Amino acid sequence: MVFSSGLLLFWSLRLPLGHVISEKFLLHANNVFTFVATLRLVQDPIRSIPDVIGVVIQAKVAFARIVKFLDAPELQSRNVQQRHNTGSVNHSVLIKSADFSWEENSSRPTLRNVSLKMVPGEKVAVCGEVGSGKSTLLAAILGEVSHTKGTIQVHGRIAYVSQTAWIQTGTIQENILFGSEMDRQRYQDTLERCSLVKDLELLPYGDLTEIGERGVNLSGGQKQRIQLARALYQNADIYLLDDPFSAVDAQTATSLFNEYITGALSGKTVLLVTHQVDFLPAFDSVMKSYKQLLIISCCPRAKNFRTLSMHTKKQLVLKGFQKLMLCKEKDHLPGRSRRVM
Ligand SMILES: Nc1ncnc2c1ncn2[C@@H]1O[C@H](COP(=O)(O)OP(=O)(O)OP(=O)(O)O)[C@@H](O)[C@H]1O
Ligand SMILES: [Mg+2]
Known part of the structure; x- marks a missing residue:
């Protein structure tokens, strides 16, 4: 089963790749399995590229918000006098x-x-x-x-x-x-x-x-x-x-x-x-x-x-x-x- 799917992949790849890859790098029986294995290794990272882009965009937006928050001016609360001592006052x-x-x-x-x-x-x-x-x-x-x-x-x-x-x-x-x-x-x-x-x-x-x-x-x-x-x-x-x-x-x-x-x-x-x-x-x-x-x-x-x-x-x-x-x-x-x- 694995062999037949590998073969299928080989034939599906051979034709288009034949145009792209020069005669020197044509796929033969001795290198096709290495090529397929390499392809499998890289396919997962390639598939996750859109997710990574999404995360990077989210991180950029979050970072901009944090910077905006940190750069915001301090509240002018100098008129709010707050004391924890309630002893000598007659108002809260x-x-x-x-x-x-x-x-x-x-x-x-x-x-x-x-x-x-x-x-x-x-x-x-x-x-x-x-x-x-x-x-x-x-x-x-x-x-x-x-x-x-x-x-x-x-x-x-x-x-x-x-x-x-x-x-x-x-x-x-x-x-x-x-x-x-x-x-x-x-x-x-x-x-x-x-x-x-x-x-x-x-x-x-x-x-x-x-x-x-x-x-x-x-x-x-x-x-x-x-x-x-x-x-x-x-x-x-x-x-x-x-x-x-x-x-x-x-x-x-x-x-x-x-x-x-x-x-x-x-x-x-x-x-x-x-x-x-x-x-x-x-x-x-x-x-x-x-x-x-x-x-x-x-x-x-x-x-x-x-x-x-x-x-x-x-x-x-x-x-x-x-x-x-x-x-x-x-x-x-x-x-x-x-x-x-
Ligand atoms: N965090 C905020 N930033 C900017 N404006 C605000 C903020 N909170 C309330 N306001 C504005 O202040 C005004 C009074 O809102 P407030 O929330 O004090 O009303 P409220 O009497 O508590 O209403 P409700 O009965 O619906 O709770 C509104 O016009 C509102 O748009
Ligand atoms: Mg309210």
């Missing part, structure tokens, strides 16, 4: 009349004239229409957005939960610990607070299951809760949570809110971006983002407010927003904070 986050812009030297900042003061342990909710700058506010506190005006002071360690769940390749446990040492008690408590226990029971190796690119695929809600668990386990002072309930059902969202926000984070400073108005009455203040502005619309936990029923609180919070939206067109000055309630 203090923003004074700041303008934030994603683009350098932009005449139209993403957020204008933001003023915000959060005392340690305070819970503030931010809501508003899509693209109005809620995530930008969190990014600004992290120092990721350049600001042209005003100052930001942050006192304490920050834990951030992004709007798009971010998971690294590794086990669930590694994703939650994120380099911290294992404390069994704290770890178990974190899993319970994030409603992850049932999910882990369904996975083949529990919290040692590999996730990420090379592991099993998790649902959006599971990824989001792993992010929340990672943040909680870090035991930070300030929690910036960007719409963490967007991918979970209403029941899990309520459980997370009770166990995580009002339970585990009871003593922490929390800035939560959310679209779920049901949770707003539980916050110290609620901010509404609207066309580049952030407006403190109401203080649900003000003195008289606490004694009201949950339903009435919700109605009042929503009313506050409506009132705000009605008056904004008429007499709202740009950047001026308006307290409705």
